[in-house]
Amino acid sequence: MTRVDGRVERGEQTRRLILRRAADIASVEGLEGLSIGRLAAELDVSKSGVFAHFGSKEELQLATVRAAAKIFVDTVVTPAFREPVGLPRLRALCEGWLDYSERRTFPGGCFFAAVQPEFSSRPGRVRDSIAEAGEKWTALIREAAVQSGLEDPDQLAFEVVAFLEAANVQAVLHDFPGAYDRARVAVRERLTRVEGAAE
């Protein structure tokens, strides 16, 4: 049993290693830039070893999106959910997201923003899984707005997510890191305006 367990565990470690590297590459070059051969070469694993884990490029892409979503949840969502329900949690979600992009959790900035345009005109499971991640994020912001007792949570989620994504785009594509502070001011003012109105 020990030997078998050890093999399973090593297999899991290799899989995690491959997916972490795959997510990093995809955040810069896109999911189409991933190839089993390249990952095998970079990680010094046999091509058949990588292939055994994923079977096809589409499976590799889907597993990469899932792995990136897990990293995102661990980095942004879980810490924010330690904050009290309501505005503190809503603020923590927004600030956590900006930190996640600014600190380059993925080298290309937000993983999902990076791979989304690539699949816009390619319907299929990969596109759906990327879209689902984006929708879940907006739903989390919306839910935190509802729990904060704010009016028109859909409108608020639209505006706040717009600020976050604009900061990511301007920092990553336009080399303008000052965009993060612009987004922090924008989020703060948007939530302050709401608090003021609720008083």
Place this chain on the structure above:
Amino acid sequence: MTRVDGRVERGEQTRRLILRRAADIASVEGLEGLSIGRLAAELDVSKSGVFAHFGSKEELQLATVRAAAKIFVDTVVTPAFREPVGLPRLRALCEGWLDYSERRTFPGGCFFAAVQPEFSSRPGRVRDSIAEAGEKWTALIREAAVQSGLEDPDQLAFEVVAFLEAANVQAVLHDFPGAYDRARVAVRERLTRVEGAAE
């Protein structure tokens, strides 16, 4: 002279036809999706005819960005500049941009939003020309904010451009056309807030 003029004019017409088609394709599939062979086939022009106009793929891409910028200016900027300086012009720029994206002036939504991520990790003249177009647009919004006597025009331009681009992304990539009205509300409230504060 007449014959020569006619040839020059026909050449110009062909060039415009090629670039219009190129901009439409690139708005959906990216600038790398352009090929001289494909354009020649789609427009029923000889490959050497297309090649004579542009010489290289990079020249074709640069000419396509310039052509798209001209269409953008004709569609959004020129009409807005007929409005009085100040808030009316600022509003017209924002509304014109949302209409330009919503009416699919280019089939893939905003041309610049579509081609920008593709060149993020490819430094060069094409990336620079795309970035320049984006910077000019933000500068126009900023200038209109200054002319409206608004405080912190950089912050205002960041927020307003964030709303516009978020609407485009959500409509085009997430099939959510309702995002345009969200952006209209967001822009209106942002400018109303400012007017209220200025009173």
